[in-house]
Structure formats: C-alpha cells, structure tokens
Amino acid sequence: MRRAILLTIAATLFAAAALAQEVAPVAPETVPQAETTLVDPTVGLAEWQTIHDVFAHPRCANCHVDDDHPRWSGAHYGETRFHAFNVQRGADGSGFGNPGMRCMTCHFESNSNVLHGPPGAPSWHLAPVEMAWFGKSSAEICAQIKDPERNGGRTLSEVAEHVRDDALVAWGWAPGPGRNPAPGSAEETFAAIERWSAAGAPCPID
Amino acid sequence: MASLGKITRRVFLIGAAAVTGGIAVGYYYYRRPYPNPLEGDLAEGEATFNPYVKIAEDNTITVIAPRAEMGQGISTTLAALVAEELDVPLEAVTVEHGPASYAYYNTEMLAEGGPFPFYDESIMAEIMRGAMGGVGKVLGLQGTGGSSSTRDGFDRMRQAGAAARQMLVSAAAKSLAVSERELTTGDGRITHGASGRSVSYGEVARSAADIAPPSRVVLKRPEDWKLLGKPQRRVDMLDKVTGAPIFGVDVVQPDMLFGTVRMSPRFWQKPTHADLSKAQAMPGVVKVVPIDTTYGSGFGVIAQNTWAAFKAAEAIEVEWGAADYPTDSAAMSARLTEALARPGGSSARDDGNVDTAFAGAPGERLVEATYEVPFLAHMCMEPMNATARLKDGVLDVWSPNQFPTMTRQLCADVAGVETENVRVHTTSLGGGFGRRGEMDYSMYAAALAREADGRPVKVTWTREEDTRHDTYRPAAAGRFRARLGADGLPQAVEMRIASPSVIAGILRRTFPSISPVGPDKSIVDGACNQPYTIPNYRVTGIEADLGVPVGFWRAVGNSFNGFFHECFMDEIAVAGGLDPIELRRRLMKDYPAALAVVEKVAEMSDWSAPSPEGTAKGFAFTLSFGSWVAEVVQVSQTEAGLRIDKVWIAADVGTALDPGIIEAQLVSGAIYGLSAAMSQEVTFADGKVEQSNFHDHDAMRIHQCPDFEVAILENYHKMGGAGEIGTPPAMPALANAIHALTGKRIRSLPLSKEVSFA
Amino acid sequence: MRLTVDGKQMEIDADPEMPLLWALRDLAGILGPKFGCGIAACGACTVLIDGSPVRSCVLPVGGVEGDVVTIEGLSRDGALSAVQQAWLDEQVAQCGYCQAGQIMSATALLDEIDNPTDEDIDNAMAGNLCRCGTYPKIRAAIKRAAALKLARA
Structure with missing residues (x-):
C-alpha cells in the first residue's frame, strides 16, 4: 500500500519531465539481482538509459497510456495533449478504438505522406493497459519491463525480439513527415536490451 | 433614448392593424427596377411571372430563392414565402438559386449599416435605413449576409407569389369563361366550385404570363398562413442525406480539368523567386500558371485530377516577398494596445458626459479591465473552390458564393471579358459564415480558365491553403472602465475598442481605388448599440490596421463586442454586488423586448436556484441583426476538464417565419461561438498564419456539445435576423460561467489558454 | 486497378498513392464522399470498407482491399437506409x-x-x-x- 502511494507520487513528479529525464545515480546494493551478479551495474544502467530513451520517447509512450487516451505531441501539436476527436482505447478494452471510430479508420498500413496526415503501421492500436508507461519514471518503466505481468508475458529476450521485429514498434523509428523519430533504431535497441539483460538488467532508483 | 420604450406598443398596434386589413402593396412591376433575368432563359413550355416564379406546362413550379443556401435554410423559407401566396404546398415547388442578377438586390443587408441602433426609430434613423437600403438597390447588390435574407424577402417573395397567383386566376377565368371571384386555388389548381371544372396552373401558365401584372397585390393575413410561422421540411434535406452533388466541389462539366492554387503565405506579397519546372514535370500536370489579383499573388496548377494538382502545387519551389506588416502575433497585439492608448477615435455612442462622470471617482468605485481576442478563421467544411470555363468570349463560373453580382464583376475583370458575358452559377455552399462573401476563389478559377483553352477547370483549395488565406475575423482589444454608484449600478461606462476595419479590408481587395469613407461601424457593433440605459455611456472605436486581410465572420463586430460588452457587464455586476440578471433588469427597463428575453432565459434556466456543487451558470445578452438574444451557459468541472453541460437561449426575432429553422440557427450560432471561445485562434509568425488544418484550429466536437433549450419570442414589432444572432452572447456567457465556477476572470480568448476543456 | 464500389465493379487507372477519395471523386465520378481536410481530421470523406469506417482522404487507393460503400450506396432500390x-x-x-x-x-x-x-x-x-x-x-x-x-x- 505504502509502495503504491509512493509510486503514484513519483509518477506525478516525473510526469512532466518523463521525456527528458536523467537517470538518478544508483547505489549498487539496490540493483535487482537478476541472472547474474557478476557485472558492473553502471554498464547495465547505461544500457537501460538507451532503452529508456526509446521507450519514453513520445513515439512510443504516447500509445502506452493507462487512461484510455492516446496522446499527441510535437512541434505542430502544442504541448503533449490528448489525441483529438475523443479517440479512446475502446469500450471493449481492445485498444483498437470504438465502434464507429476505430484506430484503423484513419491509421493504415503505412504513414500518410501528407504533413499532419495520420501515421500508419500494420495493426495500429494502443498497448494493453497493463503495459502503459506514459508519464512514469525511468525506475517504474524499468521494473515494468522486467515484470511478465506487465510486459505481455515476455522474457527479456522476448522483449528484445518484440522491439526488433514488431511492425508497429518499428514505426517509432520511421514515424512519417513532421514527427521526430525515437532515438537509434530497432536493431540498436534490440542490442541494448540484450546487453542490459546480460548486465543483470539493473534498474535506476528515482 | 428613454422615450423609445414608449413607441414599442404603439407601433406594434399599428403594425397589427395594417396586417389584419390585408396589406395592399406596391408590387415588383409597379416600380420595376431591373429586368426579369428568367425571361431570356426559359425552357420549352415554361412561363415566368417575375424574377421569382416560373411555371411549366406540366405544372412544374419553380421558385427562385436568390440567396446563398449555406445551411441557414434560406431556400426553404424564401420558397415558403412564395408558396404560401401562390397557394401550393412547399413540396410542390422546385427551388433554384437562379442566375446572378441585379434584380435580386438585397436592401436589408445594408439597412442597418448606419450609425443608429436597431431600436432607434427616429426620423433620422429611418431615413438612413431607407438610404442604405437604396444603395443596395441601386448597386443591384445580390448578396447573402447580415442575417438579412428573410427580412429582405418577406414582402418581395410573398408579393411575387401573390401576383403570380392573381395572374393565373385571371387566365383561368378567361379560359373557363367565368368570373375570377368564382374561382378558388389550392394544390396548384384553379377550381370553379359551381361547375366543378378546374385547370392546373401549368395549363394556364403561358396565357397568364402574358397578362399585365397587377400593380396591387393583396397578401394573406397571417392568421390564414398555412406554411409561414410553422416548421417546414427543408427543401434540400433529401439531397443532403443522400450525398447528392450539390456543392461547388461537386460541379462536373464535360471535358473538365482540375486545379488548385498556391498563394503567397505572406499577405499581399509576390513571389521573389520561383522554379516551376519540377511542378510542371509532375505526372498529370497540364500547366502551372501565375496568378496576380487584388486578393493575392501566387500560382495555379491545372491538372488531370485534384490530387495531381495538390502534389504539383506542393512541388513549386518559391520564395515570397517579406511582410510589410507586423510579422508576429505579439507585434500585432502591441499595435492594438498602442491604438487603444491613442487619443481620439470615433464615438458611436456618447450619452451624458463620461469625462465629467469619471472625474474624481474613488478607486473602490471604479472597475477597469482590458480585453483581447484573436484573429479567427471561418473553417467552412467545404474548402474554397470554384469552377470556371472561358470559351468563345463567355465566362461561366460555378461558385458556392454569397455575392453573385460582385463575383460576376470581379471575375469579368480577371478573365478580360465584359460583365454581361459572365454567367455565375451559384451552387449550394458547404458552409459560408461570411467567408463566401469573398471573390478570391472564383477569381482564381477564372484566372486558371483563361489558361485552359476553353476547357472548364474545377479549382479546389487544400484545407491548408484555405486556413492560411482566409479573410479573418479581426483581432480586437478593448479597454473598459465603469464608475459604480452606491446602489452598485454603473453611473458611467466607457469602452474603447481597437480593431482593423472589415470594410477597409474588403475595399482593399475588391475595389482598391475606393477609399473607405467614415468610421467602420463593425469595430463597435455589438457594444455601441445595446439596449442599456446608463447615464454616462461612451463607446469609441479606433481603427488599427494590422496588415492581415479581415472580413465578415459570423456576427462580424458583434462576435467580439458581444464578448467584451457582456463580460464587462458581468464584472460590473460582481463589483457592484448585483446578480448579473438583476443588473440587466435595472439597466434594460426601457427596452421591453430585451427584458422579456432576459426574464425568459432566467426562468428556463432556473437562474435563481443555487447551482449544484461543481457547476455554475453564466449569462449574456446581445442585440444583433435586429434580434434580441439572451443566453445562459452552465459549466461543470470534471476530471477531464471543464464541460459545457447546457445552454439556454431565449431570442426575440419579431416574426418567426420558420421556428424549426430559427431554432436550428440559434443552436448553430451558439456552437460556432462556443467553438471559437473554447479553443480557436489564428496566430502569426514570420508574417504567415501558423495554423493549417483542424488539428490546430479545431472546433467543438459532438462529445463536447451541450444540451440546448431554446425559446423563440415574437414580441418586437420588427423582424430580426436568425443566422448570426446566437453567436455573440455564447462566448461571454461561457466566460462568465467559468468565472462563476472558478473565480477566474478570463479576458482574453481563447479560454483554453487559461483552462482546459473535457 | 479493380475496385468494388457500391456494389459495382470498376476499373480505375490511378497512381496507387492517390487517396481513395480523389479516385472516387475525380476518376470514378462518385461525389458523395466529400473533401474536407485531407488529413483524416474531419470525417467528411468517410466510406465503409468491408463494413468498417475509413477516412478515404488518406487511404491510398492502391491499399484498398475489400468492398467500398459510399453514401451513394446506402439506399437500396431508392429506399433510404x-x-x-x-x-x-x-x-x-x-x-x-x-x-x-x-x-x-x-x-x-x-x-x-x-x-x-x-x-x-x-x-x-x-x-x-x-x-x-x-x-x-x-x-x-x-x-x-x-x-x-x-x-x-
């Protein structure tokens, strides 16, 4: 209970800065003990930072939301805000929108090449609510990525493959005209996850 | 001013007496100012009686409703006026807009352009109305605007129907060899009751049309109306639920090409360098041509389809001249502030002695505030477009427009042909709101037609082009002060309002050689002519050109002055410790029509009952376009932001010809105003408009739409307009509700800069 | 390319990148769906493809799979839907x-x-x-x- 409350406060504190935050220095003894303890946590944390910069990037985080409203952000949209037109996860929880207005009413297999046109990738939809991290701290996202309950039931290596192979995830690096892509590439992020995992998958503390 | 209250009842009685006796009126032919434009263009078997009525042998009855149908239902109401007197059901007539013609001049649109408030019926004010109306007639200005069409058409369209009916009856009497008095009309037939014989209108139409038109026609008494005063089914509704091709963008002509434009994003500037080769070489492109008009300069693309034209326009490599006006919103705002500080200006209202009244006022009795509103785009759902063909010296223009005769004139200039060789075909308008009172999109189509070797070109703008080349609702700023008496009522109110002149803007782009004469009323319209009695009351307009093209935007000056005036009245009420409606009761007591709508909306909204926790109501009133409108808006705080729960509207329109359409217009006008107040603004950087499409200049969506409750009153003795009147009070009522809920007095629009909406 | 629109098969010769809206309006003469924004922000161009709503102003015609129904195809035998x-x-x-x-x-x-x-x-x-x-x-x-x-x- 106490932990949950602290997380909520932390989430609030970090919400505004989530997209550009620094990872707090971490005490070695707090690094979660994963597959191996024989590695230097600073190496793993540097890898996590790379991963976090991708996951917390608006191209990824705007659709990993827990309040049913995908977000818009970027130079042409003002401050980060709710996707216009009352776009929602969908009353059925599917993440594909609502009857009468599905995500795929506007978002098709590929990006519209018109400025401000809808971006596209196969099977456009919101991430499941348990996988939401919009506005969360680096530590929270980190813990979440390692928790199969909240990462889609994946091992870290499956997470890495998902990041490398999923067409919707891949969109984050090729988001179409007028949008900043996520940093790096799918392949680089895949590699960073592998290295982070090998380094014991350490997480920062807030 | 105070004496005006007295006349209301008397004039009403006189009006009623005239009406009950049946009005005998001078009819079109009696003082026929222009030829009937239908005469030269009749189909086989068709006869025309006047510029508004055609009847064919097969009994097809066509009514010309020569005002732009942009959703306000005018084609239905004008047709109903004719059908009523012609004694046919509305379903029995076909309604057309008809050609551009001086015969369709609008006298009402300009009638209120003088410096007198609507309720001023002094001799001077009436002379001015007559003179301004005369201008419309002399100019043959066929226009739709100023919420004037039903007022303008009320007599003329009924006369047209009645005269045609009289002529048909005369012809039938002759053909049946009976007396006219023995004949009755109904359902498009003329019946001789005694013998049971009858003829259809179509059967006698041609002989009837040859009869000399009556110099006097007798109109039905209102109590005998079958159509007027009752909601009608709109004549265009079936087309609109089946996606019929009725709009400008739907025009199809044989051998038609497609096009678009790319005009300078900095107003009035020309290209300084351009490379058209890439655009020219794109697939489907026929030609890229320069455009240079009084509206602006740039390029047009003629192509095999609209998409190809869009892509090619994007591919034009061009640099534009530098702006010769303040280049960003901050600089424009500073210029408005400077203008406000300048002495002088034109005082359209100056009651008592304001300077004396403020002298030595103690600070605690003073209320002072500064307000500001931004430029706004119209954002009609149908982007600007027109189709034109120049062939054999004749220019045809198919255009969704509000001013056919001016469109004809300016397109003639562009195409280099005489005005009489231009035919303007007015389509349905996918939204107008004042934007389609401009000629630019028609002129650009004419310019492209010149280059198309006789083929028609349909020229459609992108939404981006539309947003960035509007004739904007002007930005405006106001400085207000009031001195309150011990009773909390204002002893003195001074309002100074600075804004670009709409009239000067229109002249610059339509008739640049004409300089505007005198102050522009639109700068103070909605502030200088409100039915409040305040002993010392001055409203001054200061013109401040900002270099941005400005034009008519639904309710024009009222759209910002309603906000200024009524938010400031709310501030006065709060400062004086008076309920806002109580304040109006005291200040409007000389104006029964105003008071009646205030009381009505108070009752409807249960104003005096305390609002539930987390909700609050705001009130505002604006007299505009001859109608008296009071609105109450209720807002509530939700987790997702502020919600507008409900809007109550009470409006006195004098005579409600179609209460269904009027109610729809009131709701429409309020939503248009609320949309602007919530989130709309047009801003500038580098001399260019920053917004481009609905992602950054959106409007209210269905999930934000409140419930509405509307009451239509008919107390006032003169008919008012309907199309714009819901807009002005909606914005201040919302802002006042937000103040009541949150304590936040927001003096600058849009409200979304200070609060967020769900 | 081949499209089925409002129950009718048609052959359309268009750049596959051309949005379905313009293929319908300018090439096939189906004027029911309207152009409003070109970025799927206003919904005026909405059609159904295999029953699902789609903003035709941003869907490349080359990407159309399934039967297209426009406003013109809603009425059956003259009867309104x-x-x-x-x-x-x-x-x-x-x-x-x-x-x-x-x-x-x-x-x-x-x-x-x-x-x-x-x-x-x-x-x-x-x-x-x-x-x-x-x-x-x-x-x-x-x-x-x-x-x-x-x-x-």
Missing part, C-alpha cells in the same frame, strides 16, 4: 457538407451497437466535424435510426 431516413425525419442537415460522413460513421456504429448510449455516440462520432453545429440533431437521429432499424428488422 434507416440512418438516412432518421436524418431526414430529424431534419439534421444545415449546410449538409459533413453529413455524408456523419451518416457513414453512424451506419458503422449502428452495425455494431443496436442501441447506442450517448457515450457510444460520442465515441463513434467525434471524428466527424460539423461546423454548423448539428450535433444535437445527429444524436437524436442516431437514436431514431436505432429504433427504426429495430422496427424494420
């Missing part, structure tokens, strides 16, 4: 320009939800902009259409 009839009965339209898109979205909504609540309507229809402010009547018409569909079934 339940949604169109409800729109007529409620006298919804003002300028009417957005209404083809509104009717298509409402049709898609009612295909999935027989008796939509106000919230269902908000969720389905907020992508369809109306500048005339016909929303209260749209809401009423959708409810009327639901009842009419039930009565016709």
Whole structure:
C-alpha cells in the first residue's frame, strides 16, 4: 500500500519531465539481482538509459497510456495533449478504438505522406493497459519491463525480439513527415536490451 | 433614448392593424427596377411571372430563392414565402438559386449599416435605413449576409407569389369563361366550385404570363398562413442525406480539368523567386500558371485530377516577398494596445458626459479591465473552390458564393471579358459564415480558365491553403472602465475598442481605388448599440490596421463586442454586488423586448436556484441583426476538464417565419461561438498564419456539445435576423460561467489558454 | 486497378498513392464522399470498407482491399437506409457538407451497437466535424435510426 502511494507520487513528479529525464545515480546494493551478479551495474544502467530513451520517447509512450487516451505531441501539436476527436482505447478494452471510430479508420498500413496526415503501421492500436508507461519514471518503466505481468508475458529476450521485429514498434523509428523519430533504431535497441539483460538488467532508483 | 420604450406598443398596434386589413402593396412591376433575368432563359413550355416564379406546362413550379443556401435554410423559407401566396404546398415547388442578377438586390443587408441602433426609430434613423437600403438597390447588390435574407424577402417573395397567383386566376377565368371571384386555388389548381371544372396552373401558365401584372397585390393575413410561422421540411434535406452533388466541389462539366492554387503565405506579397519546372514535370500536370489579383499573388496548377494538382502545387519551389506588416502575433497585439492608448477615435455612442462622470471617482468605485481576442478563421467544411470555363468570349463560373453580382464583376475583370458575358452559377455552399462573401476563389478559377483553352477547370483549395488565406475575423482589444454608484449600478461606462476595419479590408481587395469613407461601424457593433440605459455611456472605436486581410465572420463586430460588452457587464455586476440578471433588469427597463428575453432565459434556466456543487451558470445578452438574444451557459468541472453541460437561449426575432429553422440557427450560432471561445485562434509568425488544418484550429466536437433549450419570442414589432444572432452572447456567457465556477476572470480568448476543456 | 464500389465493379487507372477519395471523386465520378481536410481530421470523406469506417482522404487507393460503400450506396432500390431516413425525419442537415460522413460513421456504429448510449455516440462520432453545429440533431437521429432499424428488422 505504502509502495503504491509512493509510486503514484513519483509518477506525478516525473510526469512532466518523463521525456527528458536523467537517470538518478544508483547505489549498487539496490540493483535487482537478476541472472547474474557478476557485472558492473553502471554498464547495465547505461544500457537501460538507451532503452529508456526509446521507450519514453513520445513515439512510443504516447500509445502506452493507462487512461484510455492516446496522446499527441510535437512541434505542430502544442504541448503533449490528448489525441483529438475523443479517440479512446475502446469500450471493449481492445485498444483498437470504438465502434464507429476505430484506430484503423484513419491509421493504415503505412504513414500518410501528407504533413499532419495520420501515421500508419500494420495493426495500429494502443498497448494493453497493463503495459502503459506514459508519464512514469525511468525506475517504474524499468521494473515494468522486467515484470511478465506487465510486459505481455515476455522474457527479456522476448522483449528484445518484440522491439526488433514488431511492425508497429518499428514505426517509432520511421514515424512519417513532421514527427521526430525515437532515438537509434530497432536493431540498436534490440542490442541494448540484450546487453542490459546480460548486465543483470539493473534498474535506476528515482 | 428613454422615450423609445414608449413607441414599442404603439407601433406594434399599428403594425397589427395594417396586417389584419390585408396589406395592399406596391408590387415588383409597379416600380420595376431591373429586368426579369428568367425571361431570356426559359425552357420549352415554361412561363415566368417575375424574377421569382416560373411555371411549366406540366405544372412544374419553380421558385427562385436568390440567396446563398449555406445551411441557414434560406431556400426553404424564401420558397415558403412564395408558396404560401401562390397557394401550393412547399413540396410542390422546385427551388433554384437562379442566375446572378441585379434584380435580386438585397436592401436589408445594408439597412442597418448606419450609425443608429436597431431600436432607434427616429426620423433620422429611418431615413438612413431607407438610404442604405437604396444603395443596395441601386448597386443591384445580390448578396447573402447580415442575417438579412428573410427580412429582405418577406414582402418581395410573398408579393411575387401573390401576383403570380392573381395572374393565373385571371387566365383561368378567361379560359373557363367565368368570373375570377368564382374561382378558388389550392394544390396548384384553379377550381370553379359551381361547375366543378378546374385547370392546373401549368395549363394556364403561358396565357397568364402574358397578362399585365397587377400593380396591387393583396397578401394573406397571417392568421390564414398555412406554411409561414410553422416548421417546414427543408427543401434540400433529401439531397443532403443522400450525398447528392450539390456543392461547388461537386460541379462536373464535360471535358473538365482540375486545379488548385498556391498563394503567397505572406499577405499581399509576390513571389521573389520561383522554379516551376519540377511542378510542371509532375505526372498529370497540364500547366502551372501565375496568378496576380487584388486578393493575392501566387500560382495555379491545372491538372488531370485534384490530387495531381495538390502534389504539383506542393512541388513549386518559391520564395515570397517579406511582410510589410507586423510579422508576429505579439507585434500585432502591441499595435492594438498602442491604438487603444491613442487619443481620439470615433464615438458611436456618447450619452451624458463620461469625462465629467469619471472625474474624481474613488478607486473602490471604479472597475477597469482590458480585453483581447484573436484573429479567427471561418473553417467552412467545404474548402474554397470554384469552377470556371472561358470559351468563345463567355465566362461561366460555378461558385458556392454569397455575392453573385460582385463575383460576376470581379471575375469579368480577371478573365478580360465584359460583365454581361459572365454567367455565375451559384451552387449550394458547404458552409459560408461570411467567408463566401469573398471573390478570391472564383477569381482564381477564372484566372486558371483563361489558361485552359476553353476547357472548364474545377479549382479546389487544400484545407491548408484555405486556413492560411482566409479573410479573418479581426483581432480586437478593448479597454473598459465603469464608475459604480452606491446602489452598485454603473453611473458611467466607457469602452474603447481597437480593431482593423472589415470594410477597409474588403475595399482593399475588391475595389482598391475606393477609399473607405467614415468610421467602420463593425469595430463597435455589438457594444455601441445595446439596449442599456446608463447615464454616462461612451463607446469609441479606433481603427488599427494590422496588415492581415479581415472580413465578415459570423456576427462580424458583434462576435467580439458581444464578448467584451457582456463580460464587462458581468464584472460590473460582481463589483457592484448585483446578480448579473438583476443588473440587466435595472439597466434594460426601457427596452421591453430585451427584458422579456432576459426574464425568459432566467426562468428556463432556473437562474435563481443555487447551482449544484461543481457547476455554475453564466449569462449574456446581445442585440444583433435586429434580434434580441439572451443566453445562459452552465459549466461543470470534471476530471477531464471543464464541460459545457447546457445552454439556454431565449431570442426575440419579431416574426418567426420558420421556428424549426430559427431554432436550428440559434443552436448553430451558439456552437460556432462556443467553438471559437473554447479553443480557436489564428496566430502569426514570420508574417504567415501558423495554423493549417483542424488539428490546430479545431472546433467543438459532438462529445463536447451541450444540451440546448431554446425559446423563440415574437414580441418586437420588427423582424430580426436568425443566422448570426446566437453567436455573440455564447462566448461571454461561457466566460462568465467559468468565472462563476472558478473565480477566474478570463479576458482574453481563447479560454483554453487559461483552462482546459473535457 | 479493380475496385468494388457500391456494389459495382470498376476499373480505375490511378497512381496507387492517390487517396481513395480523389479516385472516387475525380476518376470514378462518385461525389458523395466529400473533401474536407485531407488529413483524416474531419470525417467528411468517410466510406465503409468491408463494413468498417475509413477516412478515404488518406487511404491510398492502391491499399484498398475489400468492398467500398459510399453514401451513394446506402439506399437500396431508392429506399433510404434507416440512418438516412432518421436524418431526414430529424431534419439534421444545415449546410449538409459533413453529413455524408456523419451518416457513414453512424451506419458503422449502428452495425455494431443496436442501441447506442450517448457515450457510444460520442465515441463513434467525434471524428466527424460539423461546423454548423448539428450535433444535437445527429444524436437524436442516431437514436431514431436505432429504433427504426429495430422496427424494420
């Protein structure tokens, strides 16, 4: 209970800065003990930072939301805000929108090449609510990525493959005209996850 | 001013007496100012009686409703006026807009352009109305605007129907060899009751049309109306639920090409360098041509389809001249502030002695505030477009427009042909709101037609082009002060309002050689002519050109002055410790029509009952376009932001010809105003408009739409307009509700800069 | 390329990148779907593809898989669909320009939800902009259409 409350406060504190935050220095003894303890946590944390910069990037985080409203952000949209037109996860929880207005009413297999046109990738939809991290701290996202309950039931290596192979995830690096892509590439992020995992998958503390 | 209250009842009685006796009126032919434009263009078997009525042998009855149908239902109401007197059901007539013609001049649109408030019926004010109306007639200005069409058409369209009916009856009497008095009309037939014989209108139409038109026609008494005063089914509704091709963008002509434009994003500037080769070489492109008009300069693309034209326009490599006006919103705002500080200006209202009244006022009795509103785009759902063909010296223009005769004139200039060789075909308008009172999109189509070797070109703008080349609702700023008496009522109110002149803007782009004469009323319209009695009351307009093209935007000056005036009245009420409606009761007591709508909306909204926790109501009133409108808006705080729960509207329109359409217009006008107040603004950087499409200049969506409750009153003795009147009070009522809920007095629009909406 | 639109097969010679809207309007002469924004922000161009609502102004014609139904294909043998009839009965339209898109979205909504609540309507229809402010009547018409569909079934 106490932990949950602290997380909520932390989430609030970090919400505004989530997209550009620094990872707090971490005490070695707090690094979660994963597959191996024989590695230097600073190496793993540097890898996590790379991963976090991708996951917390608006191209990824705007659709990993827990309040049913995908977000818009970027130079042409003002401050980060709710996707216009009352776009929602969908009353059925599917993440594909609502009857009468599905995500795929506007978002098709590929990006519209018109400025401000809808971006596209196969099977456009919101991430499941348990996988939401919009506005969360680096530590929270980190813990979440390692928790199969909240990462889609994946091992870290499956997470890495998902990041490398999923067409919707891949969109984050090729988001179409007028949008900043996520940093790096799918392949680089895949590699960073592998290295982070090998380094014991350490997480920062807030 | 105070004496005006007295006349209301008397004039009403006189009006009623005239009406009950049946009005005998001078009819079109009696003082026929222009030829009937239908005469030269009749189909086989068709006869025309006047510029508004055609009847064919097969009994097809066509009514010309020569005002732009942009959703306000005018084609239905004008047709109903004719059908009523012609004694046919509305379903029995076909309604057309008809050609551009001086015969369709609008006298009402300009009638209120003088410096007198609507309720001023002094001799001077009436002379001015007559003179301004005369201008419309002399100019043959066929226009739709100023919420004037039903007022303008009320007599003329009924006369047209009645005269045609009289002529048909005369012809039938002759053909049946009976007396006219023995004949009755109904359902498009003329019946001789005694013998049971009858003829259809179509059967006698041609002989009837040859009869000399009556110099006097007798109109039905209102109590005998079958159509007027009752909601009608709109004549265009079936087309609109089946996606019929009725709009400008739907025009199809044989051998038609497609096009678009790319005009300078900095107003009035020309290209300084351009490379058209890439655009020219794109697939489907026929030609890229320069455009240079009084509206602006740039390029047009003629192509095999609209998409190809869009892509090619994007591919034009061009640099534009530098702006010769303040280049960003901050600089424009500073210029408005400077203008406000300048002495002088034109005082359209100056009651008592304001300077004396403020002298030595103690600070605690003073209320002072500064307000500001931004430029706004119209954002009609149908982007600007027109189709034109120049062939054999004749220019045809198919255009969704509000001013056919001016469109004809300016397109003639562009195409280099005489005005009489231009035919303007007015389509349905996918939204107008004042934007389609401009000629630019028609002129650009004419310019492209010149280059198309006789083929028609349909020229459609992108939404981006539309947003960035509007004739904007002007930005405006106001400085207000009031001195309150011990009773909390204002002893003195001074309002100074600075804004670009709409009239000067229109002249610059339509008739640049004409300089505007005198102050522009639109700068103070909605502030200088409100039915409040305040002993010392001055409203001054200061013109401040900002270099941005400005034009008519639904309710024009009222759209910002309603906000200024009524938010400031709310501030006065709060400062004086008076309920806002109580304040109006005291200040409007000389104006029964105003008071009646205030009381009505108070009752409807249960104003005096305390609002539930987390909700609050705001009130505002604006007299505009001859109608008296009071609105109450209720807002509530939700987790997702502020919600507008409900809007109550009470409006006195004098005579409600179609209460269904009027109610729809009131709701429409309020939503248009609320949309602007919530989130709309047009801003500038580098001399260019920053917004481009609905992602950054959106409007209210269905999930934000409140419930509405509307009451239509008919107390006032003169008919008012309907199309714009819901807009002005909606914005201040919302802002006042937000103040009541949150304590936040927001003096600058849009409200979304200070609060967020769900 | 081959398209099926409103039950009719047609051959369209277009750049596959051309949005379906322009292929329908300029090449096939189907003018029911309207151009409003070109970025899927207003809904005026909405059509159904295999029953799902789609903004045709941004869908490349080369990417169309399935049967396209426009406003022109809703009426069968001259009889209005339940949604169109409800729109007529409620006298919804003002300028009417957005209404083809509104009717298509409402049709898609009612295909999935027989008796939509106000919230269902908000969720389905907020992508369809109306500048005339016909929303209260749209809401009423959708409810009327639901009842009419039930009565016709």
